[in-house]
Amino acid sequence: SQQGEEDPQALSIQEGENATMNCSYKTSINNLQWYRQNSGRGLVHLILIRSNEREKHSGRLRVTLDTSKKSSSLLITASRAADTASYFCATDAPDSSYKLIFGSGTRLLVRP
């Protein structure tokens, strides 16, 4: 079963624009992570935000977490064609042995 739901399911933007993806989840969490997956490849870890954090930055990435709304957003600024990929949020719940539950993903297309 999938814990998270990403919104939108697909996003198409022009190079240089910002891309925002949202993730909603159902149960309380320890941490929330974002991963990127290029077509037909494995996932790459992007960023982790803990349940007691509200915002985190890494390069062109900005992640926010609102535990009261059980939601997170990933912002990619100044997008590049190489950012074209699927993006997944993943959560781990308390007492779950850090088992990750992935959302259904957002497919991002950055047009050159």
Added chain:
Amino acid sequence: EAEVAQSPRYKITEKSQAVAFWCDPISGHATLYWYRQILGQGPELLVQFQDESVVDDSQLPKDRFSAERLKGVDSTLKIQPAELGDSAMYLCASSPTPYEQYFGPGTRLTVT
């Protein structure tokens, strides 16, 4: 840079046949995961190993799937017999800490 290795990358098999996937995690990573990813969805955990011990196999269809990590290093996931619904990407991941998982390129299985 060390990577998780998986083989084969692609496998086509007929239903009712047996199929096996192999994973070699990053050296020193005690935790190893097998995920199944159906097209258009996020990965779903099948089994988690800590060294050679199974930590979580609650989502593994044990009537047909088996996984082993005999020496606590590489791992094999087997399906016997394969069914049409098993067509998916099978991803292996390893981690040095509970938080960040490193994924291999995956094995794309097609059951005909």
